[in-house]
Amino acid sequence: MKAAAEMYAPATSRRSFDVERVRADFPILNQTVNGKPLIYLDNAATSQKPAKVIEALRRYYREENSNIHRGVHFLSQKATGEYEGARKKLCSFINARSTGEIIYVRGATEAINLVAHSFVQEQIKPGEEIVISEMEHHSNIVPWQIVCEKTGAKLKVVPINDKGEIILEEYEKMLTPKVKFVSIVYISNSLGTVNPVKQMIEMAHEQDIPVLIDGAQAVSHARVDVQDLDCDFFVFSGHKMFGPTGIGVLYGKQEHLEKMPPYQGGGDMIKSVTFEKTIYNELPYKFEAGTPNIAGAIGLGYAVDYLNDINLDDVYIYEQDLLAYATEAVKKVDGLRIIGTARHKTAVVSFMLEDVHPHDIGTIIDSEGVAIRTGHHCTQPVMQRFGVPATARASFALYNTRDEVDALVQSINKAKKVFQ
Amino acid sequence: MSELKSLYQDIILDHNKSPHNFKKLENANRHAEGYNPLCGDKYDIYLRVENNIIQDVSFEGAGCAISKASASVMSSLLKGKTKEEAEELIEVFHKLVTGGVDPMEELDRLGKLAAFAGVSEFPARVKCASLAWHTLRAALENKDDVVSTEK
């Protein structure tokens, strides 16, 4: 087994990354909160939207709104064109083989539930196993617990070490013939850990076990290539990659999707309906019952354009530098402990400050205009693993700066002072 | 910063640092556990109630400064109170942190509790301040199970 987690590592940047220009693309950043400039460090919860995306939503509702796939009239054709155009953009964004493999869903959560329901639950038998890791988001735990409850299958959890890294030896041991599915997060939202998913997929495939990758935290920070990863399913949410809420993607290999029964029944997912027999539509429409989030999909297409324009390789390099800077800066705060110190991380800094509770930190630094998240981040097992009730988490995106890191540190020091 | 000052009053900071009645009450005859699953705050409230009067009170647990100070101040006010008086305090406190009373007009009734007036400016923290009080109510009713802020 390879010791090091091999990870996405782009070639050195060809162009320089101009963060001030990027910031100007995000209107929301240009405001004050509690009389201080807004410093938005809650990007793992949701990212802000560039003007391009906001404008696309506005234009859609002002000029193009109509239902898709149904009308012969001008607007319907225009909306359908944009909606399907966005699917093409998403298809090349993650390098899927065809647009039939790009299913629109509400977000990562719905995508995982779809796979749990229509793929795993269909096949798994009592006593067989589903493997996840200890650092999963609740959305990649609960759907599997539901499957287990319904089928008598068992959930197996790969432990993580004190740095917040998956213990690959344990994972390898767990991949017995009983295992029928693996579902693993690419990048942890509470720790920032980048998991060696390519290697983990390979290991599972050696035993013919299909793998789902939860890419909710990945797509806005690094380039994703689902063919290179060779994952069976890949899920992500639009709102964490500068797109609208309520839209996301389930990627699945065509061979799987074709065999899977629909998730919901209704309009658009059928070819023909009689009371005797209904013929399901082809991919991807088989899984898209009812009028979808048309505006959301179109907006997400523009978010993809945005990321293509600024180049995710450059973003990756920029954010790694910011992470190194932030890690050093917060470490200098007396009594601060970082939770999640994996060797391969994205720009997430989860921390505890002596005996100051994370919620008190959150409230105090909010008064300085700094928005972070405090709580369990929908990863309660991670909190239990590290023996803390909650953490304070600063999560960065491509528009954050070193100055903002400095302001974060200052505000943490202020919180310390209040509690001296 | 001025609003923040009014949240983290000295009384609150002091009670957070050195909470009163912070122990398990060995001869308690009422007990309840309060839990806020959103932030992990968890407190046990112990009471000894005799002839409808709270003879003794204590609490244990962990959470943020607001929740801990609230439990501590609460515990310091309860000794010698009847069940009805305690319920009245719960009512007043609830109104205070949700902005339902003007603390300046009610200073007499509020006493030390007035320190929590600032909470009403921080909607996200109302549950922190209220946790111990919800738990107290459960203990008074002798519901020996976990009260959650999310139920």
Ligand SMILES: Cc1ncc(COP(=O)(O)O)c(C=O)c1O
């Ligand atoms: C790693 C991870 N997986 C899944 C999700 C769920 O995403 P959504 O709530 O958009 O469905 C999140 C969101 O916080 C996440 O961070």
